[in-house]
Amino acid sequence: MHELSIAMSIVEMAQEEAGLRGNVQIQAVHLRLGLLAGVVKDALLSSYEMACETTPLEGSRLIIEEIPVEIYCSNCKAQRPVHSIQYFCCAECGTPSAEVTRGKELEVFALEIRE
């Protein structure tokens, strides 16, 4: 369970960004979370609430956009979705691939602020 330390990093990062913009009030943090990032969405959401307590972000929302896993398919010569997270092959043609091109994101993408 490392979601709390990740939530604390998110809160810290958002506070820094708010500081850079003249201490604006943050209403929501938009996060991009890859399905291969090794982070559990629900655990992160409840950790976020805890991490916000007694900070200027208390009461703000964490909005998580889950990013599906994509691989490079050598047969299709293109980036393709994986069949499933248990089966790393091209969803279109079935060629196995370990070359993950998308789905490891753990990124603060945007902030909803009020000036």
Place this chain on the structure above:
Amino acid sequence: MSPEPRMVEVRKNVLKQNDVIARALRERFREEGILAVSLVSSPGSGKTTFLERTLTLLRPNHRVAALVGDLATENDAQRLARSGAPVKQITTGTLCHLEASMIQKALDGWDTGKLDFLFVENVGNLVCPSSYDLGEDLRLVLLSVTEGEDKPLKYPTIFNSADVAVITKMDLTAAVDFNEQALDRNIQAVRPGMQILKLSAKTGEGMQEFLDYLHKSQRLRPQAASAATSRN
């Protein structure tokens, strides 16, 4: 204060701090000619026995050291120290994984002399360590034959983040009706092309093949200041 909230784009990696340190470590290992190898697995898969055997076998001809992460106790470090290699325990307290900064801190001021191989034993956990790049050249995921052939399917993220699968306790295959083909198939499903090494640290079976693999990795690894790519 304006009534309507507005969106501002940030686009920052949450683990950026860890990744920056990991990149610096990777570069440092390459400059110093060290092959850094990390080990991840569930608790009880035999990491420490495997590592003790590896250190003992490498020691006569190579300079080796190990860092070992654990929530509490220094038992593992004491066991590994029997190999005669320099060993340092990283006690993580309540933290379920190692982070790059802990490796950096443990290495600073630790006089191991010049090294050929540095091993990093992560906390026994198949979930959290997958998110953290430690600057290692090779990440081994260990799985013992007693754990069940479907473990790769249950923990695809860690298997996908590792470079090599090491199957331990091969001396127990008969006792647990281990299905070797099923395990191979499941590993290949979550990480196509993954190298699989099967061994028993107790009997020594397969250890030579593992050492050969290490030597080959050391010969083939990128040189300093080139291809210092992050694991993520």
